[in-house]
Amino acid sequence: MTDTALIGVGLYTLAEAERLVGVPAGKVGRWLRGHRAHGRQYEPLWKPEVDLGDERIYLGFRDLMEVRVAAAFIHAGLSPQKVRRAIDLAREMIGLDRPLSTVHFRTDGRTVFLRMAEDDRDRLIDLFRKQYAFREIVEPSLKHVDFGEDGVPRRWWPLGRRGHVVVDPERAFGQPIESTTSVPVASLVAAVSAEGSVEAAAAAWDVPSSAVRHALEFSSLGEMRKAA
Template sequence: MTSQPDPREFVGVGLYTITDAAQLLKAPPRTIRRWMEGYDYSREGERRHVEPLWRPDLPEIDGEVEISFRDLIELRFVRAFTEIGLGLKAIRNCLDVARDCIGSDRPFSTGRFRTDGKTIFLESLGHSEDPKLLDLRKTQYVFRDVVEQTFRDLDLEDDMVARWRPYRGKETIVVDPARAFGQPIATAFGVPTIVLFEAARAEGSAARAAALYEVDPAVVRDAVRFHEELAAA
């Protein structure tokens, strides 16, 4: 029988399934799984294996990969980089160089990566053979802008990402590994946003849900829009 972990182990760490992470990142679960577990493919009749981008912080639970808050934020950067056309090989090279330069196994989620990301990226290009990256001047500025935009809704403490404001960067909703195991909550009230969303749907209005949980109606409306956007992604 597999022993169940003590929930207290995840306070300040965060705990997400592949499905949780995929929903928050608005990415296909299969994509997140490939990044975190690796995958096999065939070429010219030969079966090959691609290693995961990194090993998760957390051990598997009942045979399933679990993702920490730090993993989640790193994946968010990977997602942003793929959306501007970077291949996984280039991202892996950047990750390796960033680890060496910053001295952290989760370098994307550090304040130093915010300031030195472009330099690290350019250095990593020297290790890449990706033909898509020939126009280095254009790529480096796009990369810099993506890094800056991605950090806008992240809060740093001691040079590490401590919190994420996932709904358009607004202060009303936060993902904080020190609260509710990192699930999205109403910042000032601590109520999980999924609870507010489902209450608004059940009660027929944000105002009724707000009265039920003693929160600001505007927060309930943000929670509803937040989950509607996640569902539509």
């Protein structure tokens, strides 16, 4: 893919995805590359949006959003194989390649799991017997996500709008930016290190000091995730 083709798609390494969504890079790699365990080959949960032709795994913005929802289901007790089955069924019912992170899935996802239970003659887990339990899993994963009219995620506010950091595949190739200035978070954080203070970094970039503080707050969240 060319740089132009990545506009509106986003580009994230596994390490960047881990910092953003909090799911270990190795786990995301297994989900998107497939893996072999106990003599059995497991296929990828889905094909990543981005292929740079170097055999490494990269994610697009939609992949990031899909990972968040898939991780929530696995944390709730579903096996990756059942998540894969849910994705396949949701693709049939919703008609989108990455259905878990859509508004449509938030509405129709419980039907997907009930159909799985019927088709597989497996009750899955009691969690999906009640609508509120299903929503308790899905809603936090899609929190602070802006959707387009087609129900597809368009941008994500990791700390909420009040955090003033947005991940938008239409801007800066999807890297986190400070929303009031559109300056990449990484650039503002690096400026603090280089200039020695928030005020000096703000002057160097000709932005308000508050913008630099927003970037530092977001960056500290990523550091806490790495330390956890």
